[in-house]
Amino acid sequence: MKRLRVDRWTGQLLLARPGACSASTPRAALRPAAAARCAAVRNQSTRAMPEIPTDEDYADGTDHTRFPPLEKLPPRATSLPSPPPERALQSAKLAAMHARLSLPEKLPLQTLARALVDNSADENPLFNNTNLAFVGQSLIHYHVAEWLMCRYPRLPMEILYAAMKGYAGPAALHQVARSWGLEHAAAPGGEVDPGLLQFSLHRPGSAIATLGYKRAEAEGLQKYKWRHGISSRVVFDDDFGQVVETDKAAQLRRADTEYGNEYTRSLAERAYANCARAVVGAIYAHAGREPAKAFVRSHVLSRALDLSALFSFKKPTRELALLCAREDFEFPIARLLSETGRLSRTPVFVVGIFSGKDKLGEAAGPNLELARNKAAMNALKSWYLYSPGEHVRVPSDTLADDAQPWAPAYIDMGEIIGR
Amino acid sequence: MTIKALQAVSVGRNGVGAFVLQCKKMDFHYCDWAGSSRGMNGFIKSLLPKFAAAHPQVEFTVSPRPSKHPVIIGHYINGREKAVCVRNMEPYEILKKAELLRDASGEKLRRTAKPVQSINESVRGIWSPYHGNGMRV
Numbered sequence: 001m002k003r004l005r006v007d008r009w010t011g012q013l014l015l016a017r018p019g020a021c022s023a024s025t026p027r028a029a030l031r032p033a034a035a036a037r038c039a040a041v042r043n044q045s046t047r048a049m050p051e052i053p054t055d056e057d058y059a060d061g062t063d064h065t066r067f068p069p070l071e072k073l074p075p076r077a078t079s080l081p082s083p084p085p086e087r088a089l090q091s092a093k094l095a096a097m098h099a100r101l102s103l104p105e106k107l108p109l110q111t112l113a114r115a116l117v118d119n120s121a122d123e124n125p126l127f128n129n130t131n132l133a134f135v136g137q138s139l140i141h142y143h144v145a146e147w148l149m150c151r152y153p154r155l156p157m158e159i160l161y162a163a164m165k166g167y168a169g170p171a172a173l174h175q176v177a178r179s180w181g182l183e184h185a186a187a188p189g190g191e192v193d194p195g196l197l198q199f200s201l202h203r204p205g206s207a208i209a210t211l212g213y214k215r216a217e218a219e220g221l222q223k224y225k226w227r228h229g230i231s232s233r234v235v236f237d238d239d240f241g242q243v244v245e246t247d248k249a250a251q252l253r254r255a256d257t258e259y260g261n262e263y264t265r266s267l268a269e270r271a272y273a274n275c276a277r278a279v280v281g282a283i284y285a286h287a288g289r290e291p292a293k294a295f296v297r298s299h300v301l302s303r304a305l306d307l308s309a310l311f312s313f314k315k316p317t318r319e320l321a322l323l324c325a326r327e328d329f330e331f332p333i334a335r336l337l338s339e340t341g342r343l344s345r346t347p348v349f350v351v352g353i354f355s356g357k358d359k360l361g362e363a364a365g366p367n368l369e370l371a372r373n374k375a376a377m378n379a380l381k382s383w384y385l386y387s388p389g390e391h392v393r394v395p396s397d398t399l400a401d402d403a404q405p406w407a408p409a410y411i412d413m414g415e416i417i418g419r
Numbered sequence: 420m421t422i423k424a425l426q427a428v429s430v431g432r433n434g435v436g437a438f439v440l441q442c443k444k445m446d447f448h449y450c451d452w453a454g455s456s457r458g459m460n461g462f463i464k465s466l467l468p469k470f471a472a473a474h475p476q477v478e479f480t481v482s483p484r485p486s487k488h489p490v491i492i493g494h495y496i497n498g499r500e501k502a503v504c505v506r507n508m509e510p511y512e513i514l515k516k517a518e519l520l521r522d523a524s525g526e527k528l529r530r531t532a533k534p535v536q537s538i539n540e541s542v543r544g545i546w547s548p549y550h551g552n553g554m555r556v
Contacts, residue, residue, distance in 0.1 A: 162424035302436025
């Protein structure tokens with residue numbers, strides 16, 4: 001009979017049968033021989049076989065003889081709030097994500113792993129993504145704002161804020177991070193695969209410290225819906241013109257409620273958005289300014305947002321009259337261009353708004369009033385959505401090495417202020 | 420003055436700025452004993468290392484599934500998955516199936532009636548009966 005060659009066996013066969021070693025047997029006595037066999041066999045096996053860990057490695061009381069871990073964890077990994085950085089090199093998910101986003105070679109996997117740890121999972125700022133997310137948020141907001149300024153120089157401030165939020169707000173960045181194929185772990189911990197986004201629904205964590213200002217009357221604004229005009233919003237509030245929410249006690253009260261409500265969804269959305277920001281911050285930290293800008297351009301600014309759908313007018317004809325007065329145009333006059341079925345159930349009126357001989361806008365509507373209002377709205381939109389071109393230069397283009405000197409961009413005198 | 424802003428969220432268009440491969444993970448299941456896995460075992464030994472090295476953006480896992488036909492499962496960014504049974508196939512046939520799963524978007528297969536689908540508005544606009552010189556009947 002042929003001799004059995006133990007070193008030809010695959011690694012799976014050498015695994016101890018579950019429950020084979022009794023609890024009374026000291027496991028340390030069995031380990032040296034088992035470890036030696038594993039080491040000899042590992043290069044033959046198709047799968048890296050984990051060593052059975054010693055008791056002092058794990059403080060969580062799991063019976064690792066019955067449930068052997070899938071990979072060798074570093075000492076005390078399970079007691080940590082987030083995976084230790086050295087495990088990033090073993091995560092297939094993380095490496096795949098690095099390649100999927102075509103991230104620069106200079107960005108190491110350890111930093112990418114750190115970008116996936118939300119501050120609600122690990123409060124230590126040395127191991128969570130808060131710092132990276134702050135840098136990334138500043139960069140994203142800067143690039144989106146300068147692009148909107150140069151591309152649509154006449155946008156009113158309200159619409160500019162809404163467009164900023166549509167491109168770079170938490171909902172949009174959440175979608176960006178989702179479109180990378182990012183998944184989240186059910187609960188954070190040191191034993192979790194570092195390629196999964198980690199955040200906690202039970203601890204809300206702290207929002208990124210933004211450059212916004214804590215208003216003294218913030219509670220009144222929220223509770224009584226006090227009016228706060230656009231001027232104070234420019235000065236006091238965050239980059240989307242929203243009041244900075246700093247009430248952590250209210251967040252704590254709302255946290256740890258039942259699973260899957262609106263609040264937990266917003267926590268998940270915030271964690272995904274922070275992760276997207278942190279990836280931008282990590283690119284900036286390791287690869288520099290231009291790769292970070294190219295990343296923001298290709299992942300954030302390349303998305304489609306119909307700016308003309310953001311406008312909501314109250315008195316369009318009055319506003320158009322004020323605009324014409326300001327710009328020294330002739331007073332706008334609405335004229336009926338064509339109509340059909342005036343006495344029928346579905347009449348259509350096509351109304352154009354003229355300033356002298358120039359047609360400013362045109363629209364069709366089921367009655368004369370609506371058609372005139374729509375025509376005025378179209379005229380105002382075509383004024384506000386003026387664009388010097390699709391490929392405008394932005395100020396950060398001049399930071400490149402061989403850049404042309406900056407030619408001043410078109411700056412509009414501002415939106416129409418009514419009385 | 421009278422302008423209020425409505426809120427909207429931008430819509431992603433894969434490939435306009437960056438292109439992200441939609442297949443994020445592929446599972447290869449084989450059986451050591453069954454004959455229907457012979458081609459799969461050969462594929463895993465000979466072709467899979469090169470295929471996996473050529474696609475770093477996809478996570479690959481290889482695991483046994485004893486007493487079952489071999490199968491390739493692709494996991495996609497939209498959350499769906501596609502499974503292809505590769506029983507009794509030759510390694511190069513299996514490679515074709517793996518490439519099919521790699522190139523798929525993860526969406527359900529649909530009949531596309533029009534050659535171009537776009538969210539951009541039409542350059543020529545929508546035809547209107549109230550403009551132009553009209554049509555003499």
